[in-house]
Amino acid sequence: MASAEVYPASEPARWTYLDRVRTRPGPFTNPDIFSGEAVAAAMEAMKILVIGAGGLGCELLKNLALSGFKDIHVIDMDTIDISNLNRQFLFREADVGKSKAEVAARFVEKRVKGVKITPHNCKIQDFDEDFYMQFQLVICGLDSIEARRWINATLINMVDEDVEDSYKPLIDGGTEGFKGQARVIFPTVTSCIECQLDMHAPRAAVPLCTLASIPRQPEHCVEWAHIIAWDQEKPFPQLDKDDPEHITWLFQKALLRANEFNIPGVTYSLTQGVVKNIIPAIAATNSVIAAACCNEALKIASNCAPFLGLPDDNYMMYSGNDSIYTYTFRHDKKDDCPVCGQLARDLPGVDRAWTLRDLVDSFAALPEAQLKKPSVRAEGKTLYMQSPASLEAQTRPNLDKTLVELGLEDGQEIGVTDPAFATVIFKFRLKFKQ
């Protein structure tokens, strides 16, 4: 098997290690879908989209350039901050304040001869389906669940059963400290990000009454300063979480409150961590997860070895806290997925005594929903709309009516939309608490 012929790329000497593996079949290669002769040219012609040029994104761009891809686009709206430099290795101190996408693209182009990287210094939502249609593969290195859900819904929406090229495989990585995950999604065919949403449940919010009257933890003091004191005193016109002066103000407010209640542990670092919801991040973990994603990209693009996603395992969990542990498994597609499924998803724990406002407010914290600005419809009737303002005003009185008053029953199907996911109608079935 290993004696099979190597089919070199356009620069044979340079890509000798890669070509040995990607253009020759191994013992696990599926001969029905593998053509060694075609691999190098096919990969060079492919267009790959990377979303995020941060900790994972820098690694993704390097890895793809050294995997034989030649035409890569990258989207990131952020600028470089000093706290990025401990892991985002394409950036230097002199780059602080510049566009991540632009600096990263330029660096990799310069280092790896022959690769073209097109930076987009903007939001993913700024592009339409025509833009996303040009790529053969999308790889995400994001820190926001919302952006992941948006691109997931967009790619699934683009699927046209009659057009083979409309299926864009989505590879997604994420890290936190020494842990991370890599997953592969074939839109409408395998479990999608929305199917897996409950694996990334939002952190439980501290009740407002705890913050307002009975704080016990340093975090409660910081949240009090952030949510209550700031609004009361408005020391600056707009809170800028990246402005040290603003964080210092919150820190001092939190410290005063902590002293009042004898609560130890409020520091500047804690204040910043709570206010910005900082997730610890290191180069080593980004390296593991981004490489796992790009390894799947190489296998999908070349068919030189079986890849994650189809037909079995599609999700790899990685943890380096206690020894090294990986769990690679198949996450099953959900029939009641609001994005790729056909059925309405059960919404448990709804109280029949709730007002519509209670229901609307509950969507943000529910692991299965996580919607911050939901609009609600039932049986073709609009119950509450967030926008436009006129419709909001018209439907606002409904917020104070109970579900029963609005004619909603146990088992009732409702449709929920959210401006963050413009193309999706989330279908839920109300399950009343007994």
Next chain:
Amino acid sequence: MTEIIMSQTPPILHGPSEKERKYDRQLRLWAASGQAALESANILLVNSGAGTVGAETLKNLVLPGIGRFAIYDETRVSEADLGVNFFLDDSCLGQSRSQSLTKLIVELNPDVQGTGYPNEDAKTLESLLAGSPVFTAIMYTHPIRPDQLSQLEAYGQQHRTPLVAIHSAGFYSSFQINLPGAFPIVDTHPDETATTDLRLLTPWPELVAFAEELTKNIDSLDNFEHGHLPYVVILLHYLQQWKAAHDGKYPATYKEKTELRKVVQSAARTNNPEGGEENFDEAAAAVLKTLVPPSLPSGLKEVFEHEQTDPVSLHRSGFWLIADAVKQFYERHQCLPLPGKLPDMKAQSKVYIQLQGIYKAKARRDAAEILQIVQTAPGGEHVDPAEVDLFCKNAAFVKLINASGGAGSSDARISRADRLKSAAALEFANDETAALTLAPLSLLPIYLALQATAHVGTTSTSTSNDSSSSSSSSSSADEILATIAEQVPGAEKHERVVQAAHEVARAAGGELHNVAALTGGMVAQEMIKIVTKQYIPVDNTCVYDGIGGRCQVLRL
């Protein structure tokens, strides 16, 4: 009071330093103590073979700010390097690979010093090892020349330096950590949820008195006070009642505990506007989790027993003195020192802070008792009380890595060969039943196939080897299987071993960048754990399969 607050208020814009800002995201993982350890580390990479996995590992150590590194690499940069190694570019062609790598890696972080060898100061590995300050840890990549490996192993034994062997080929990789002896870790960073230790079945007088005071008129408390009793106090109250009704015994069985839970649940007031009480919900939820009699966790037990089997330890560091004291404490009190951390729970601020103070005071008393035991032991007067505190806080999660290693290392090589054979027997037996147990198949075949090429292509002693080994210097699948047959007779007949051999032969000693980068990330995590003595390192071998997308850790 106002004065005190004012004096504690820092001046405007007293923010973090430049360095704290740069390293903020990692300081949240290993704190200033871990960072200081990294910054005083001096790491050697002996880079052989295709040479990317070493560079990727180093990148992940330079970015977080290790003190200094040295690269020893005898090869010159070839065209093939440029297709796999990000820290080399066209201008490096024909140059020394170590010098070129050093130049492009050191620019990642101006705080880090790096040197490439061979150079004018040290022309051979031998002279580098002899002439350098002691290395904190050494990493080397396969395939490596046997004579150089012997030099590194001798150095590791002499200086008690951890050695990490790394091998990446095609879709496969593995690395092995060789620690110089038993390696204890105190700051293991267990999951927050696992660390709650409330001692509700062994409360001390101050805690009992506090709970009794708050609950003596529990039924006549107003709704606000009743609804804000900390769940710890609620449970202590109903446990006292239970004891009084059950011959002074605590609920021990699952059935008894669920009965107690029912008692707690039914004690919640429901005639209030909320229709229930959150603190009683918390108390009910905590019954099964927290009402456990104290026991000795396996990790600490191993530490205690390790001392017994190895009394003449040459390395009676603070750790072992403290461990000995904790053991005496445990024998004296039948419980570990109290960690003293109180989880958040529904309560009034003042009551919670008082309760927190009771736990902290007890933790301080326990730590003081242990410090006293330490200080009476020979050498104990030099032990840092902060180290005692840390041990007491983490006692239940202290872990010993490589517990059986170190001692009698003269026959380590023989026992390692035997260990591989017995590990192989076990792994192959497990695979027989894997279909039934739903366990993933062993990755040992990958290790065997990689190990069979650990020195391939290195027999030439020329110092100007071109790094792109020609096909004649790599092994065929049959050659790999023949080497495996020597190491683990019979293994070469297993189908999965044959497949792994073919897969390794396909790469012919070449690296895939992704697999090298992934492996470099894992090894860097391990190096950070070893240098900072935080989190728990791999014991001792990790194998990665880039086709199935998973890892396995084996002790070999």
